[in-house]
Amino acid sequence: MPKRAAIALGRIVSVTVLLSAPTGVVFMILAATGRLGAAMAFGGWAVVSFALAVIVRNHLADLDDLAAWIRSLSLGGEAGPPPGRDNAALAETVASVGGLRRAWQQKSTELAESARRNESLLDNLPDPLLLLDTSRRVVRANLAATRLFGSATPGRDLASFLRDPQVLDAVQAVLGGEKGARECEFSVMVPLERVFLARVERLDGQPSEGGTVLLTLHDLTTIKRMERMRADFVANASHELRTPLAALSGFIETLQGPARDDDEARERFLAIMAEQAGRMGRLVADLLSLSRIELNEHTPPSERVDLGHLLRRAAAALKPLAQARGMDITVEVVDGLPEVLAQPDELAQLFQNLMDNAVKYGRDGTQVEVAATLAGTLPPAAGPALRRGGAIRVAVRDHGEGIAPEHLPRLTERFYRVDTARSRKMGGTGLGLAIVKHIVNRHRGLLTIDSTVGEGTTFTVWLPYAPE
Ligand SMILES: Nc1ncnc2c1ncn2[C@@H]1O[C@H](COP(=O)(O)OP(=O)(O)OP(=O)(O)O)[C@@H](O)[C@H]1O
Numbered sequence: 001m002p003k004r005a006a007i008a009l010g011r012i013v014s015v016t017v018l019l020s021a022p023t024g025v026v027f028m029i030l031a032a033t034g035r036l037g038a039a040m041a042f043g044g045w046a047v048v049s050f051a052l053a054v055i056v057r058n059h060l061a062d063l064d065d066l067a068a069w070i071r072s073l074s075l076g077g078e079a080g081p082p083p084g085r086d087n088a089a090l091a092e093t094v095a096s097v098g099g100l101r102r103a104w105q106q107k108s109t110e111l112a113e114s115a116r117r118n119e120s121l122l123d124n125l126p127d128p129l130l131l132l133d134t135s136r137r138v139v140r141a142n143l144a145a146t147r148l149f150g151s152a153t154p155g156r157d158l159a160s161f162l163r164d165p166q167v168l169d170a171v172q173a174v175l176g177g178e179k180g181a182r183e184c185e186f187s188v189m190v191p192l193e194r195v196f197l198a199r200v201e202r203l204d205g206q207p208s209e210g211g212t213v214l215l216t217l218h219d220l221t222t223i224k225r226m227e228r229m230r231a232d233f234v235a236n237a238s239h240e241l242r243t244p245l246a247a248l249s250g251f252i253e254t255l256q257g258p259a260r261d262d263d264e265a266r267e268r269f270l271a272i273m274a275e276q277a278g279r280m281g282r283l284v285a286d287l288l289s290l291s292r293i294e295l296n297e298h299t300p301p302s303e304r305v306d307l308g309h310l311l312r313r314a315a316a317a318l319k320p321l322a323q324a325r326g327m328d329i330t331v332e333v334v335d336g337l338p339e340v341l342a343q344p345d346e347l348a349q350l351f352q353n354l355m356d357n358a359v360k361y362g363r364d365g366t367q368v369e370v371a372a373t374l375a376g377t378l379p380p381a382a383g384p385a386l387r388r389g390g391a392i393r394v395a396v397r398d399h400g401e402g403i404a405p406e407h408l409p410r411l412t413e414r415f416y417r418v419d420t421a422r423s424r425k426m427g428g429t430g431l432g433l434a435i436v437k438h439i440v441n442r443h444r445g446l447l448t449i450d451s452t453v454g455e456g457t458t459f460t461v462w463l464p465y466a467p468e
């Protein structure tokens with residue numbers, strides 16, 4: 001007989017004997033007092049014991065099934081229907097365990113949902129985040145971290161993908177028991193240079209899955225670039241102002257000294273001084289204009305403007321400049337072009353700057369072609385305002401020397417010129433395209449530049465229609 005069956009039988013026998021003992025005593029008294037024959041008394045006791053054994057066996061079998069059912073519930077398996085449904089004595093226990101099971105299932109679903117939400121919260125954080133154990137190995141890395149360091153997978157040593165000594169020192173110090181958080185800056189060079197602020201801190205409480213130290217990286221690249229641009233801007237603006245100022249001071253000294261009585265030199269110098277003062281004036285006007293447009297950039301303009309009319313006026317203003325070089329500006333506007341929501345002075349300034357460049361950098365005797373049409377397909381960089389309704393495209397095309405591709409991404413930076421000496425000689429401040437870019441941004445549009453060296457350049461402005 002198998003051991004389990006022997007144990008079960010033993011339990012049935014012992015419980016039956018225990019339960020039938022009082023009845024046995026009663027039968028013994030009946031036999032002793034002669035009310036019942038010995039054989040009858042024994043037979044009666046045997047019948048009662050047998051009946052009890054059957055009841056005990058069923059009850060114990062139900063109890064065993066219940067124990068097996070609870071065991072399989074505790075192991076998290078699919079336990080099937082509860083046992084002993086016909087057993088009134090067990091029904092309440094089964095119902096209570098069933099209730100416990102439902103409550104536990106609900107709790108574990110809630111916990112799983114909350115863990116999933118936390119997981120997705122971590123993954124949606126824009127900053128890379130790494131959880132490390134006491135031996136500096138990755139326990140968990142969010143999506144931003146795996147995107148930054150492809151190999152930041154659980155189990156890897158931090159030093160195998162982040163080799164910056166300052167960050168490793170900070171992690172070591174915090175793991176070594178240093179109080180508070182440690183911060184340091186470091187750079188990642190590939191694929192593009194990025195600067196990060198690393199923050200290392202020990203997690204409070206019992207570490208989950210061994211995660212002891214949290215390493216968060218905050219991307220400082222944009223802030224650093226802005227800081228550098230601001231510093232460059234101040235340096236460039238002062239330099240641009242100092243050059244004509246130095247020329248003015250030099251001529252003033254000359255006129256006060258050696259050229260005091262030289263009428264011819266005085267006339268010549270005064271003409272140069274007027275030109276330099278004009279240049280300073282233009283520079284200050286452009287700087288003011290730029291800062292005013294930047295200030296309003298977050299409030300979109302609201303006047304309805306007819307582009308055809310505006311483009312023809314801008315072209316007319318530049319005609320004398322173009323004619324002086326044997327050039328012509330043609331303006332073609334498609335019939336029924338919708339209006340745009342704009343600030344008319346800014347929009348006029350935008351197209352004047354583009355036409356001015358086309359005339360300045362176009363070849364003598366060529367044409368500048370301005371064409372306004374409905375935009376068919378939009379460039380990939382087009383924003384939501386252009387995609388929402390329809391868009392208009394205005395192209396300003398020249399036949400000049402063109403611009404080499406390496407300069408194109410930087411053309412709209414303040415003071416950026418392809419040929420600084422030439423631009424200055426022509427009276428340029430290098431702020432024209434920076435102003436254009438900010439006006440386009442304020443109008444929720446887009447500027448694209450296509451150029452072929454030796455053939456010419458097309459600046460295209462994409463603007464959203466005004467709603468009906
Ligand atoms: N149509 C063009 N063809 C060739 N190069 C151009 C053209 N437009 C702009 N550039 C280049 O881009 C540079 C920046 O242009 P931007 O209009 O900002 O400044 P600028 O024309 O030099 O001075 P400003 O417009 O302030 O008087 C120019 O110096 C020139 O080198």
Ligand SMILES: [Mg+2]
Nearest residue numbers: 353357432433
């Ligand atoms: Mg210009």
